[in-house]
Amino acid sequence: MCLGSLIVSLSTSVVQLTIGRALQASAASCFISAGVNSISDIYKLEERGTAIGAYYTAIATACAFMTDYVMLIPLSYTIGPHYGLTSLALIRACFLPSGLGSTLGSPIVGRISDKIIISKRKQRGGKWLPEDRLLATLPGAMFLVPLSVLILLVWNFNQLVMVIGPSGTYAVDILQTQTAEVIVVISGIRHFFAAQASAFALPLIESIGVVATCALAASVAWFGFVLLFITIIYGTRLRKWVDLGYTTTADGTS
Numbered sequence: 001m002c003l004g005s006l007i008v009s010l011s012t013s014v015v016q017l018t019i020g021r022a023l024q025a026s027a028a029s030c031f032i033s034a035g036v037n038s039i040s041d042i043y044k045l046e047e048r049g050t051a052i053g054a055y056y057t058a059i060a061t062a063c064a065f066m067t068d069y070v071m072l073i074p075l076s077y078t079i080g081p082h083y084g085l086t087s088l089a090l091i092r093a094c095f096l097p098s099g100l101g102s103t104l105g106s107p108i109v110g111r112i113s114d115k116i117i118i119s120k121r122k123q124r125g126g127k128w129l130p131e132d133r134l135l136a137t138l139p140g141a142m143f144l145v146p147l148s149v150l151i152l153l154v155w156n157f158n159q160l161v162m163v164i165g166p167s168g169t170y171a172v173d174i175l176q177t178q179t180a181e182v183i184v185v186i187s188g189i190r191h192f193f194a195a196q197a198s199a200f201a202l203p204l205i206e207s208i209g210v211v212a213t214c215a216l217a218a219s220v221a222w223f224g225f226v227l228l229f230i231t232i233i234y235g236t237r238l239r240k241w242v243d244l245g246y247t248t249t250a251d252g253t254s
Contacts, residue, residue: 025191045117045128045173074202078210105161112136113166130174130247131235134228136166141225146218164190167228174239176247 006022011017072095080091113136120132124215140162168186175182204213231238239246 032220033210074205074210077202077205100229106165109136109140109165110169113169129236130170131232133166133170133173134235137163138225138232141221141228146221146225149214149218149221157238163224163228174246176243 004020004026007020007023008017011020011021050116075094080086085091115132116135117128117132120135121128140160145160145163168183171182171186172179201213204216207214
């Protein structure tokens with residue numbers, strides 16, 4: 001991490017910058033997988049969403065994740081000209097809502113997902129259904145993330161964690177014996193989609209315009225909502241198709 005940061009700070013070319021950023025990402029990935037793995041070992045099922053939400057806040061679902069980058073990368077070409085912002089400092093200040101939204105939203109949404117798990121288990125007489133946790137993602141995935149791309153920049157980052165947090169915790173819930181592996185896969189998929197958004201956001205804006213690009217990003221986010229909804233409805237059947245060693249005990253442990 002330190003070596004990558006040093007290379008980035010001293011870089012004089014795009015190649016050097018890319019190498020430094022790659023080293024930074026490689027080092028940061030181990031904190032994500034090992035940290036969430038440790039949290040899943042320490043906290044009970046009903047507390048895990050809050051704990052992982054707080055962890056994501058401290059270190060601050062791929063379709064929703066893309067909207068973050070579609071909005072952030074071209075800020076100097078979208079928000080800047082529209083509002084007459086010529087100062088680099090003011091344009092860079094527009095990135096602050098991303099961190100603020102994650103900081104405020106992650107622990108709150110994590111706690112909500114825990115409450116849903118507790119409530120649903122009580123309604124079923126103690127029976128645990130992992131997909132219950134994904135119910136916490138529906139408002140954000142269906143309405144708040146897509147609409148915030150089209151309407152309100154600041155609100156997007158707070159709603160993004162409504163999807164990312166519970167969906168990540170859900171994956172941990174159903175694969176307790178493979179927590180580190182599943183977090184690595186989730187992180188890799190999210191950042192793969194983020195990389196595509198980073199690469200194509202500006203060319204799309206130059207080609208089809210800001211509104212059309214944001215509408216396309218919102219459509220991708222709505223597609224993510226459809227996938228989440230299918231998982232909630234048919235999750236039990238889907239897990240029976242291929243046995244990956246899913247957690248099935250009532251208390252959510254392996």
